[in-house]
Amino acid sequence: MQIKKNIAISESGYIFNPSSGESFSINPTGVEIFNFIKEGKTYEEIEQLVLEKYNTDKDTFDKDYHDFIGFLKQYHLLDYGEKEN
């Protein structure tokens, strides 16, 4: 699972999909996770990074992460290539 290569994201969380013309806004936690996925980090790595930085727990993060990924899928921002997991 990867972020599609042509998707652009700004530091403030503005996302543009040039192939569809759609744009999105994500919050700072979303930007971090989005970039982690873009960098090819695994779920376990992302989880560890988030738990180190934020005052939350595994269960909450697990639920929120999959909810977030669900929306990235729905908005066609993900690419399922060789690295699909």
Add this chain to the structure above:
Amino acid sequence: MEKQRYERPVIKKLETNMPNKYGLRTEYRPMTHIDGVEVTQLIQDHGSPLFVISEQTIRRVYREAKKAFATRYPKVQFAWSYKTNYLDAVCHVFHQEGSWAEVVSGFEYDKAIRNGVDGSKIIFNGPDKTEMDLEKAIKNESLIHMDHLDELYSVIELATKLNKKPKVAIRVNMDTGIYPMWDRFGFNYENGQAWDALNKIMRSEKLELIGLHCHIGTFMLSASAYSAAAYKLADLALGVKKKYNHDIKYIDMGGGFASKNTLKGSYLPGSDVNPTFDDFAEAITSALINSNFEPDNLPLLILETGRALIDEAGYLLGTVISNKRSSLGKRTTIVDIGVNILFTSFWYDHKVTPAQPFTQYTEDTTIYGPLCMNIDVIRDSISLPLMNKGDHFVIHHVGAYNMTQWMQFITLRPKVVMIDANSNVHVIRKGETIDRITEFEAIPKHLEGFEL
């Protein structure tokens, strides 16, 4: 190093020119304190959910209302509408401010007496007054506002029996140009019922006709309707003066003033568009002053407004139980406040403010209560800042009707606390316990014991 506050990741598609029912973000700052007391501390000490009443706010709003009328009219008296919130502590604040009591049942009447209100300063409204209630009211020289002819005949009979001259008024209903017209209470002005009742009272010579009363509706968004009502009551009062040379001592305009809540379906927030006390006062007092009363012999103006005086002083604190998605992907948040304690969520889009810091990101959300019932919806559609499980929030303007119309249903009713001017917290109603509920029940002998 201290960890940062977690906010769940969210992504929102940016769409232009797409109006929706969720509206825009309304919350910009968390409500961490109420009258100097920390919200999280209140919940820690008294549990969640928790009703909080601000004594200062009651007094401030009451004084604003009083000022709006007293600066326009020489004789003004407020009477606290017990049904709106009859917690004793709340009633005491209003009585300390000078309000009489306005009650609509024997239960409320007894509550006012127990609170120490002099019988002659209790206005007794409503269609259901038992003979026992009426006898008590007559003996205490309370102001009996009659709703129907059966009651009028009962009062005449009791006057003879007790050899007393009860102080009475009639409730008048009328067309004030609003919809729906409330015509179920009292005697109609336009079709002559009101005059019929007044003639019966005056001809009986057993009753002292002391006032005229109306209550034209609820959550009135038009002040001008009160002007029409005041003119019609003035017309009746002047007619009685002309016909029987009898002075009507007071005109009671009832209540029904809108509070600052936002009605469901309203495009703009109630705090911006609902009429103010000045608007209502201007409409009512102008009508009375411009009618043909002699300037030095104006009747006392009584007001029974409840909702507009107490709504703002009431807060309901709660906690997030869970964040979910609906089948269509819509965000839903479950909280520990149900419609059984927030009855007014059927009428209003209540303002909800998180009690801890949040960012500018929101999600279009439906807020559900904790009851296992489909009707338990606190907000259908709200652009809500992101809150985590266990976070607290404050629901605003819940002071009217929720603490009288609430139900013990599925769960127990919570505590009510009042914060005084010095930020001291007082429990004014204890939380319910299972023993308190079951002490009213009994199990017949043959139902005792079973095997499963």
